[in-house]
Amino acid sequence: MRARVYVTLKPSVFDPQGRVVTDALTTLGYDDVRDVRQGKYFDLEVAGTDAEQVRARVTDMASRLLANPVIESYRVEVLA
Amino acid sequence: MRARVYVTLKPSVFDPQGRVVTDALTTLGYDDVRDVRQGKYFDLEVAGTDAEQVRARVTDMASRLLANPVIESYRVEVLA
Numbered sequence: 001m002r003a004r005v006y007v008t009l010k011p012s013v014f015d016p017q018g019r020v021v022t023d024a025l026t027t028l029g030y031d032d033v034r035d036v037r038q039g040k041y042f043d044l045e046v047a048g049t050d051a052e053q054v055r056a057r058v059t060d061m062a063s064r065l066l067a068n069p070v071i072e073s074y075r076v077e078v079l080a
Numbered sequence: 081m082r083a084r085v086y087v088t089l090k091p092s093v094f095d096p097q098g099r100v101v102t103d104a105l106t107t108l109g110y111d112d113v114r115d116v117r118q119g120k121y122f123d124l125e126v127a128g129t130d131a132e133q134v135r136a137r138v139t140d141m142a143s144r145l146l147a148n149p150v151i152e153s154y155r156v157e158v159l160a
Binding site (some may be wrong): 004008019023024025028030032033034035036037038040042043045046048057061064066 | 085086088098101104105108110112113114116117118119121122123124125126127128137138141143144146
């Protein structure tokens with residue numbers, strides 16, 4: 001089954017990459033950009049047919065390896 | 081308005097980060113993981129009220145700065 005994990009910095013954490021992108025867009029003339037925050041995602045192909053089981057397994061992976069729960073939050077989606 | 085740009089490596093391009101994550105998960109005991117590909121996304125806050133205008137503008141930003149069209153593909157979503 002395919003699953004996707006979205007990882008994003010918690011709102012209270014400063015996002016330097018997003019800040020650089022905002023500044024770069026402004027320099028390029030896109031002065032209508034107010035704010036940019038950057039996140040990442042992982043597309044996983046996992047063996048198994050039970051969606052709930054795959055979700056539990058991928059949530060476990062997210063909290064142990066894919067995200068840093070101190071500064072990042074994550075969301076798991078099981079696709080098919 | 082809020083818009084989101086998903087940027088991902090084209091399928092034919094090797095994804096070393098994804099490979100490292102796959103190997104790390106396998107080492108942690110998640111041997112049911114077949115493949116991982118990593119992507120990134122940008123959450124943008126853009127001035128403007130017309131969804132189609134914002135979409136065109138953000139698509140322009142994506143092709144000029146946010147994605148490298150040679151090796152990456154992108155998808156724009158206007159949220160609200």
